[in-house]
Amino acid sequence: MKIISSDLQAMAVAPKGYPDDDLFEIAFAGRSNVGKSSLINTLLNRTNLARTSGKPGKTRTINFYLINEKFRFVDLPGYGYAQVSKVERKKWGEIIEKYLKKRGNLKAIVLIVDIRHTPSPQDVDMYKWIKTYGYDAIIAVTKADKISKGQRQKYLNIVKKELQIKPEDKLIAFSSLDKTNRDKLWELLEVYNLDVLEAVE
Numbered sequence: 001m002k003i004i005s006s007d008l009q010a011m012a013v014a015p016k017g018y019p020d021d022d023l024f025e026i027a028f029a030g031r032s033n034v035g036k037s038s039l040i041n042t043l044l045n046r047t048n049l050a051r052t053s054g055k056p057g058k059t060r061t062i063n064f065y066l067i068n069e070k071f072r073f074v075d076l077p078g079y080g081y082a083q084v085s086k087v088e089r090k091k092w093g094e095i096i097e098k099y100l101k102k103r104g105n106l107k108a109i110v111l112i113v114d115i116r117h118t119p120s121p122q123d124v125d126m127y128k129w130i131k132t133y134g135y136d137a138i139i140a141v142t143k144a145d146k147i148s149k150g151q152r153q154k155y156l157n158i159v160k161k162e163l164q165i166k167p168e169d170k171l172i173a174f175s176s177l178d179k180t181n182r183d184k185l186w187e188l189l190e191v192y193n194l195d196v197l198e199a200v201e
């Protein structure tokens, strides 16, 4: 994918704040601090379009990034951040679920997990939501730079097993630090013909 432009188009916590058009969207979900915003920046060749942070809980709204004026990446708030109140955590869950439930523009979801950690119960729940609402999942196992190449398959298999990944879903190691599999992840996304503006009659 040749990136001509990428801009923050909207930040929302409810459907009335979502962009109101028919452009396709790819959403990025995962626990807080896993590297969602970094992965989006890596795909877009931007250093800080999606704001990143060493501290968890940076992205608290649904952020819509318009790309090439033809499709969008959607950065979802990270879940599982222990340092916020129960009430706030519940609110984040509702923000995410409402988006997944109702968003006709959504084509696929990239679920991001950390290669070093066994997926959490919330990761498992997130994967189940994705499948419940009928979407394809692409599991990006990020921070692959933290594990030596020879060991990575072993860690990928743990993720596969823990999430009980369905045959139609894809799993890929990724690193925003050294850009491992940046192009391969794009290939998996391009399957969705993201830059087709309207369905052919």
Ligand code: GTP
Residues within 6 Å of the ligand: 030, 031, 032, 033, 034, 035, 036, 037, 038, 039, 051, 052, 053, 054, 055, 056, 057, 058, 059, 060, 077, 078, 079, 142, 143, 144, 145, 146, 174, 175, 176, 177, 178
């Ligand atoms: P929230 O918005 O809080 O949910 O976090 P996030 O998932 O958007 O994570 P973010 O992209 O802000 O990254 C969190 C931290 O992980 C930052 O310190 C990043 O520099 C680091 N990080 C992200 N991706 C990678 C990676 O591939 N490798 C390594 N080594 N560090 C990474």
Ligand code: MG
Residues within 6 Å of the ligand: 036, 037, 038, 051, 052, 058, 059, 075
């Ligand atoms: Mg973020």
